[in-house]
Amino acid sequence: GRRVTVRDIAAAKERGERWPMVTAYDAMTARVFDEAGIPVLLVGDSAAMVVYGHDSTLPVSVDELLPLTSAVVRGSSRAMVVADLPFGSYQASPQQALETAARFMKEAGAHAIKLEGGRRVLPQVETLVSAGIPVMAHLGLTPQSVNAFGGYRVQGRGQSGDELMADAKDLEYAGAFAVVLECVPGDLAERVTASLSIPTVGIGAGPATDAQVLVWQDLMGLTPNPPKFVKRYADLAGEMDRAVRAFADEVTGGAFPTVEHSYR
Numbered sequence: 001g002r003r004v005t006v007r008d009i010a011a012a013k014e015r016g017e018r019w020p021m022v023t024a025y026d027a028m029t030a031r032v033f034d035e036a037g038i039p040v041l042l043v044g045d046s047a048a049m050v051v052y053g054h055d056s057t058l059p060v061s062v063d064e065l066l067p068l069t070s071a072v073v074r075g076s077s078r079a080m081v082v083a084d085l086p087f088g089s090y091q092a093s094p095q096q097a098l099e100t101a102a103r104f105m106k107e108a109g110a111h112a113i114k115l116e117g118g119r120r121v122l123p124q125v126e127t128l129v130s131a132g133i134p135v136m137a138h139l140g141l142t143p144q145s146v147n148a149f150g151g152y153r154v155q156g157r158g159q160s161g162d163e164l165m166a167d168a169k170d171l172e173y174a175g176a177f178a179v180v181l182e183c184v185p186g187d188l189a190e191r192v193t194a195s196l197s198i199p200t201v202g203i204g205a206g207p208a209t210d211a212q213v214l215v216w217q218d219l220m221g222l223t224p225n226p227p228k229f230v231k232r233y234a235d236l237a238g239e240m241d242r243a244v245r246a247f248a249d250e251v252t253g254g255a256f257p258t259v260e261h262s263y264r
């Protein structure tokens with residue numbers, strides 16, 4: 001079958017259908033999620049933290065994200081693959097954004113890109129959309145601005161909710177095909193979702209958004225202290241701990257390998 005496209009995403013909103021998005025950073029997890037029917041895979045700059053071990057998303061580079069994006073594209077056959085533009089790779093100018101986005105499309109085979117921010121990145125969004133690059137926007141707790149926010153805190157409370165709404169409408173007008181809403185009050189996310197004709201993708205934004213996204217290591221129970229908005233659907237850390245201890249015990253005790261796993 002063919003890949004999910006921006007037209008499918010738009011049609012889902014018209015039909016009132018909700019959809020899931022998960023992050024992926026390598027071919028094997030991409031294949032599992034793709035075969036499970038996840039329509040959109042995000043190669044998030046969260047790779048800075050969950051792949052590279054940094055304590056924020058800021059340090060990761062384009063050159064570090066490109067090979068992960070290629071792997072996710074190779075590991076999937078049906079999902080749309082969205083590549084996150086990392087901190088510092090698009091803010092300077094629309095030209096910089098176009099050059100970076102073009103690398104993700106040409107070198108890694110991404111089908112769309114995501115970037116953070118509202119009205120301050122509208123020129124970037126317009127330039128990318130004019131070049132035929134589908135753009136997913138990202139508002140609310142945009143982690144690349146953690147230093148400006150003074151920590152990872154809920155955004156869009158009170159007056160700033162109106163600004164977020166204005167940002168969302170401007171992003172839609174500029175041609176974004178979807179907008180992520182991260183860590184905002186559920187009632188604000190509900191109002192934004194009702195006001196836009198493009199889908200909203202919530203993370204810590206309550207139940208009203210058109211789609212939901214989680215970092216896969218969070219939803220699978222690999223990350224030690226996930227935020228409140230995470231629901232764990234598996235305990236992979238526990239399962240992997242059990243398995244690797246069993247392997248270690250069998251190696252030290254001589255129970256593995258036996259003839260069954262040996263050549264003669």
Ligand code: KIV
Nearest residue numbers: 023044045046180213
């Ligand atoms: O980088 C990321 O994983 C993200 C999602 C959580 C939206 O931006």
Ligand code: NA
Nearest residue numbers: 044045046084
């Ligand atoms: Na991100």
